[in-house]
Amino acid sequence: MKRLFVNGSPRGKESNSRLLFSWIAEGMAAAGDSNTTGGPDAIETIDLARARELDSQREAFLAADEVVMVMPLYTDSMPALVKRFVDSLAGSPRGKLAGKRIAFVVQSGFPEGIHGEALASYLARLSLRCGWTCMGTVVKGGIEGIRIMPPWMTAKTRRLFQAMGASIARDGMVDPAVISAASRPRTLSPFMRTFFRMLAPTGLTNMYWHMNMKKHGAYARRFDAPYGAPYKG
Ligand SMILES: Cc1cc2nc3c(=O)[nH]c(=O)nc-3n(C[C@H](O)[C@H](O)[C@H](O)COP(=O)(O)O)c2cc1C
Structure with a gap:
């Protein structure tokens, strides 16, 4: 086999x-x-x-x-x-x-x-x-x-x-x-959703992604939207 x-x-x-x-x-x-x-x-x-x-x-x-x-x-x-x-x-x-x-x-x-x-x-x-x-x-x-x-x-x-x-x-x-x-969790629990909402303004949720974008010289272009209206945040 x-x-x-x-x-x-x-x-x-x-x-x-x-x-x-x-x-x-x-x-x-x-x-x-x-x-x-x-x-x-x-x-x-x-x-x-x-x-x-x-x-x-x-x-x-x-x-x-x-x-x-x-x-x-x-x-x-x-x-x-x-x-x-x-x-x-x-x-x-x-x-x-x-x-x-x-x-x-x-x-x-x-x-x-x-x-x-x-x-x-x-x-x-x-x-x-x-x-x-x-x-x-x-x-x-x-x-x-x-x-x-x-x-x-x-x-x-x-x-x-x-x-x-x-x-x-x-x-x-x-x-x-x-x-x-x-497959679990299938969706985030209400508690986790609230937790992430509170964490987001600290920048911690984006830290890893920002680090990688900087490494690849793409940070300044992170809101690019070639097929639609620019993302406003
Ligand atoms: C171009 C791109 C698109 C991605 N899209 C999604 C997505 O839609 N949903 C998601 O949960 N993760 C998404 N990811 C994250 C990857 O699925 C995740 O990092 C994965 O572990 C990468 O595995 P690999 O190292 O084997 O390529 C995306 C990553 C890249 C680079």
Whole structure:
């Protein structure tokens, strides 16, 4: 059985998605998955960010029996390079495309699961159309920054994705308890909404984003609105 990881993050190897893959693989290795006999790193992983390799990426996908695809939520949808990859599968021989087993992770910056639900529905429909068996879709918010957090801060999330990997390797499907735990909170509680409203004027809620915009020279353009009226705050 040939297993493949498909990383849909434009950040490629430096992504949060890659870290999630390492935890999923740890769970698979702990469950004795044969694809991990060389260790959790042994599972073949393709980074869609290597956009010039689309042809070989498609071939690797068509050759795999079981695929785990992780993608960040970009503007409430999938990153363009994931859409490009999906489009590239059109016209593939049905015999190679259908029958695959596939699991998805939609992970996002905002903490509420609700943001990823529309994309999860699309992925279920895509699986149906392509003749794949969907092993489950994990929607998980609050993932931005996990790459730079100390291990104690990510321990719970790590256990969740290890459990995801273990259940795929053991049962051929994602444990519904993992899907349910990951999707919470679906929306912020009234208490948390009030808390964030009170915190916003301190600038703390924007600190991380401002830091990144400054790093990439985009801070002065943070209110740009190329397709509409400028944001007034
Ligand atoms: C261009 C862009 C658009 C994004 N859009 C959303 C969004 O609509 N909702 C959300 O919760 N997070 C959004 N995010 C945050 C990412 O989903 C989040 O940072 C994710 O963990 C990045 O994962 P990666 O490192 O694997 O790419 C966006 C990030 C970028 C760069």
